[in-house]
Amino acid sequence: MGRSRGGLTTKIHAVVDANGNPFTLKLTEGQAHDGRSAEDMLGSVGRGQTLLADRAYDSDALRATLAKRRARANIKPMPNRVNIPRFNKKLYKKRNLIERFFNKLKHFRAVATRFEKHDANYLALVKLASARIWMRFMSR
Numbered sequence: 001m002g003r004s005r006g007g008l009t010t011k012i013h014a015v016v017d018a019n020g021n022p023f024t025l026k027l028t029e030g031q032a033h034d035g036r037s038a039e040d041m042l043g044s045v046g047r048g049q050t051l052l053a054d055r056a057y058d059s060d061a062l063r064a065t066l067a068k069r070r071a072r073a074n075i076k077p078m079p080n081r082v083n084i085p086r087f088n089k090k091l092y093k094k095r096n097l098i099e100r101f102f103n104k105l106k107h108f109r110a111v112a113t114r115f116e117k118h119d120a121n122y123l124a125l126v127k128l129a130s131a132r133i134w135m136r137f138m139s140r
Helices: 039-044 060-068 089-105 109-113 119-138
Strands: 002-004 007-016 022-029 050-053 072-075
Touching: 007 039, 007 089, 007 119, 022 039, 022 119, 039 060, 050 089, 060 072, 089 119, 109 119
Parallel strands: 050 072
Antiparallel strands: 002 007, 007 022
């Protein structure tokens, strides 16, 4: 967990499928940049798939990594970008699935309050909550 003037901070990064169920979860310090942590989470993104992400993940390196995997990136470009890549606004609206996942995750008190001080234990709580989200989806 990272330290800032406000205390301990942590970011949860997730890759979800088309149903909003988590595939990959990762913790980073709160002050760490989002784009740098995305490289090692792309193992679940494969050929013919499209990664939907927000502006924080907009980088040429991430797009190149996806191109090597023969996947596409639909990431909203940063406003100061010179060479603006292709971007589909209609497809980008489906990114709300990740926001819905985080909303479901925050319903678990142990995750939302972040009382756990050790990052391994906190990640275990996040994974446990994610498993329960999966179980809810599968029981429908």
